[in-house]
Amino acid sequence: LIKPLEDLAVLEHSVRRALDRAHLRLENQRYREQLEAANRELQASLHLLQEDQNAGRQVQMNMLPVTPWKADGLQFAHQIIPSLYLSGDFVDYFRVDERRIAFYLADVSGHGASSAFVTVLLKFMTTRLLYELRRNGRFPEFKPSEVLAHINRGLINCKLGKHVTMLGGVIDEQQGQLTYSIGGHLPLPVLYSEGEAHYLTGRGLPVGLFDEAEYSDHVLKLPESFSLTLLSDGILDLLPGDTLQEKELALPRLVSSAGGTLDGLRQVLGLANLADMPDDIALLVLSRNLA
Known part of the structure; x- marks a missing residue:
């Protein structure tokens, strides 16, 4: 902004843009945290599934003659x-x-x-x-x-x-x-x-x-x-x-x-x-x- 401000619409526009940018930054951070949490849950589920599959495969192998x-x-x-x-x-x-x-x-x-x-x-x-x-x-x-x-x-x-x-x-x-x-x-x-x-x-x-x-x-x-x-x-x-x-x-x-x-x-x-x-x-x- 160039002083002195003669057009308050320019100030309003700048403030709105700054608020939008801050809001967007917060949204991105929240999405990133949600994605990281979902990824951790997915990794835990995949690990559990792999354990189940390993156990199932071990059972199958032990049943075979x-x-x-x-x-x-x-x-x-x-x-x-x-x-x-x-x-x-x-x-x-x-x-x-x-x-x-x-x-x-x-x-x-x-x-x-x-x-x-x-x-x-x-x-x-x-x-x-x-x-x-x-x-x-x-x-x-x-x-x-x-x-x-x-x-x-x-x-x-x-x-x-x-x-x-x-x-x-x-x-x-x-x-x-x-x-x-x-x-x-x-x-x-x-x-x-x-x-x-x-x-x-x-x-x-x-x-x-x-x-x-x-x-x-x-x-x-x-x-x-x-x-x-x-x-x-x-x-x-x-x-x-x-x-x-x-x-x-x-x-x-x-x-x-x-x-x-x-x-x-x-x-x-x-x-x-x-x-x-x-x-x-x-x-x-x-x-x-x-x-």
Whole structure:
């Protein structure tokens, strides 16, 4: 301002501008403080979420069976590659009694923590069923179809809004026989023997979706030397071809190229270099007398 002031409007304008600038400075400071407080809260929430995810992942890892695992002449090996920190895919294998070994691969709908929680429920339901059968003293036939039906009822009663596609099987070591059941799962298991690979047959409804769902058992005499490969549908994203049919045709050829082994599949499919997968991937390979 230049003295002497002859126009009071100039003074009023200057005062108003100074007040506006001061008000703006206070607003900026208040916004900055709010932003810093929100950022601190966000960091605390992210830290808590990371702790929860770490705990969930630790639980999932502890539920998975040992890999590789040998039981008499059979060998089991698996790998799970989550698209997020937690996986909706799950595998398990365990001895039912002195002559039978059971296994399954499950793919829960969706991704992340909600789907991972269902894998915990699956582990609980199968373990509890096995415990109840053993506690009764007499051990009836451990049919995969009945296990799938049991899980179907359990998931529907829980009303979690989740369903599962899964494959379950029981190997009778004395008879050299595989009994398996399919709950809406693709791709189907691939049997590799004597240099050739082909899909097993069968179909069934997803588990946990329909009250009236029924599941059937399929029986197969196992070769002396073989491998059986189970995969979740996330693997389809890695297979060559533009259509589902082309991808399904390619899978047995890739299993043959891999020699029916999990390590071979890792190399053929490039699993060591995967990043940012759109879906979880689970692989389970059980074998006997492979060269």
